[in-house]
Amino acid sequence: MSSSLNLPPAPAFQTSFRFLDLPGELRNKIYSIILCTVEPRPPLKLTGFLEAPKDILYIRHSIEPQILRTCRLIYNEASYIMAKTNLFVKITITLPFEEIRPILKVRQLPILPSNQVVLKNLKSFVMSHEIVKRVDDRESPMTPWTFVFLHRDLDRFCDGLANYQYVIKQHDELVSHIITLVDHSQNVPRTSGIYSQKFQEMLIAPYRDKLRGFLRFTIKGAIAEDLAVAAMAQINRPRAEDPELVLSELEELKAKGNDSYGQGDCRMASEHWARALHKMNRLMNGSSGERLREAGGLDFVNRMLALYFDICSNRAQNHLNAMRVHLSDPELVQSYGQSLLNSVHGAQYRVNIEELFPSATWQPSREKLAKLLYRKAVGCRLIGERQFVLEAEDAIETASTILPDDPVLEREKERISLWKRRVTG
Structure with a gap:
C-alpha cells in the first residue's frame, strides 16, 4: 500500500483561501466593518455665546480603503457598500469660501479631512451639491472648492444655508444650487435606479424641510x-412672511433671551439672541426682504431696527459679563472682547444703514446709545491691548457727551485714563 494513503490531512493554515469564495452577505459585512466605521454624530453645541467656534470639525474614522485596490469586482462591491452605508455628500462651491465658512463653523458641520485633489476625485458619494455663482465677463472665474460630509449632517448644512442665506451675495440673482443623486449600481447619475423612492425622499428631505425661497435650485x-x-x-417657492408674525417671533426670541439672562443662563440667552439676529439678517436682505418691507411699511422697518439694536446691545452686555468672569484667562477675554465689539458694530451698523432703509426714522434713545458705547469702552479696556486705547477713549467721550455728569461714565473715564498711562508709558 502506498505510504501516501497514510498521510494526515494538510493543516488548515496550509490551504488556500479566496475572499471571493465567501457568500456575498459575508463580503458585504466585511466591507461595512472596514469601510464604514466612523465616530457617532457629534452633538450640536450652543454657539451663540461666542460669535463662532474657531475651528472646522473633521470626521474621525477608522476606514481602511486598501481593499478597494485589489480588483475591479471587489472595488465595485465595496465602493457601493461604502457609498450606501456612509452616505457621503460632496459639496463643490464656485464662490468665495468665506461665504460658506460660517455654515461649517457655526453649525459645527463635520467634514471629511483630505486634500482637494482627493476630494474632487472622490466617487463614493450618494449625492453631490454644486453651489455656482454666475460671473460676468469682467470677473475672473473662481477656482472650485470641495468638501465632503455624511448625509446624517445634511440637516445642519441646510440649517446653515437657511440662516446664512443673506451672507451669500446676491443669492437670488447669481447663485445656483444643483443637486445630483447618484446610483452606484451603475456608478453614474441616472434618472432611475435601484434606490427606492423612499430612499430618494430620505436623501432630499433636509432640503425640503429647511429651505424656502431658493429660486435657482435644481434636483x-x-x-x-x-x-x-x-x-x-x-424649495423654489418664495417665502411669504407676514410682518406682524415675523415681529412676534422675533420679540419672543428676544424675550426668551432676556429671561435666560435674568436666570443666569448666559449661554442660552446668547443662543436665543443669535437666532433672532440670524433671522433678521436673512429677512432684511434680498428680494424676500424687499417684499416683507413693502408689506410692513415704515412701522415694520423701524420696529425691526429697534429690535436689532436692543438684541445687539444685550449681547454686548452678555459678552462683557463673560470678560469680567474670565479675567484670569487672556485668550478667553480676547474672544469675548471681539464678540462684544462685533455686537456693538452690529447695533451701530443697523442704526446708520440709510442706503438699505432710506425711509427709516427710528433712532435709539440717548440712554440706550450711551449704554452701548459704555459697554464698548469697558470691553476695550478689559482686552487690555494698546491698540484699543483710542477706541475706548472715543466711546467713553461720546457716551459722556450724550449723558454729561453721569457718575458711572465718569468713573470709567478715569479707569481708561489710568489704563492709557500704564500701557503707553
Missing part, C-alpha cells in the same frame, strides 16, 4: 421625476 440624477419636480417647487 436631478437618480431620482423619480415627479419627486424632484415636487421638491423643487417647494
Whole structure:
C-alpha cells in the first residue's frame, strides 16, 4: 500500500483561501466593518455665546480603503457598500469660501479631512451639491472648492444655508444650487435606479424641510421625476412672511433671551439672541426682504431696527459679563472682547444703514446709545491691548457727551485714563 494513503490531512493554515469564495452577505459585512466605521454624530453645541467656534470639525474614522485596490469586482462591491452605508455628500462651491465658512463653523458641520485633489476625485458619494455663482465677463472665474460630509449632517448644512442665506451675495440673482443623486449600481447619475423612492425622499428631505425661497435650485440624477419636480417647487417657492408674525417671533426670541439672562443662563440667552439676529439678517436682505418691507411699511422697518439694536446691545452686555468672569484667562477675554465689539458694530451698523432703509426714522434713545458705547469702552479696556486705547477713549467721550455728569461714565473715564498711562508709558 502506498505510504501516501497514510498521510494526515494538510493543516488548515496550509490551504488556500479566496475572499471571493465567501457568500456575498459575508463580503458585504466585511466591507461595512472596514469601510464604514466612523465616530457617532457629534452633538450640536450652543454657539451663540461666542460669535463662532474657531475651528472646522473633521470626521474621525477608522476606514481602511486598501481593499478597494485589489480588483475591479471587489472595488465595485465595496465602493457601493461604502457609498450606501456612509452616505457621503460632496459639496463643490464656485464662490468665495468665506461665504460658506460660517455654515461649517457655526453649525459645527463635520467634514471629511483630505486634500482637494482627493476630494474632487472622490466617487463614493450618494449625492453631490454644486453651489455656482454666475460671473460676468469682467470677473475672473473662481477656482472650485470641495468638501465632503455624511448625509446624517445634511440637516445642519441646510440649517446653515437657511440662516446664512443673506451672507451669500446676491443669492437670488447669481447663485445656483444643483443637486445630483447618484446610483452606484451603475456608478453614474441616472434618472432611475435601484434606490427606492423612499430612499430618494430620505436623501432630499433636509432640503425640503429647511429651505424656502431658493429660486435657482435644481434636483436631478437618480431620482423619480415627479419627486424632484415636487421638491423643487417647494424649495423654489418664495417665502411669504407676514410682518406682524415675523415681529412676534422675533420679540419672543428676544424675550426668551432676556429671561435666560435674568436666570443666569448666559449661554442660552446668547443662543436665543443669535437666532433672532440670524433671522433678521436673512429677512432684511434680498428680494424676500424687499417684499416683507413693502408689506410692513415704515412701522415694520423701524420696529425691526429697534429690535436689532436692543438684541445687539444685550449681547454686548452678555459678552462683557463673560470678560469680567474670565479675567484670569487672556485668550478667553480676547474672544469675548471681539464678540462684544462685533455686537456693538452690529447695533451701530443697523442704526446708520440709510442706503438699505432710506425711509427709516427710528433712532435709539440717548440712554440706550450711551449704554452701548459704555459697554464698548469697558470691553476695550478689559482686552487690555494698546491698540484699543483710542477706541475706548472715543466711546467713553461720546457716551459722556450724550449723558454729561453721569457718575458711572465718569468713573470709567478715569479707569481708561489710568489704563492709557500704564500701557503707553
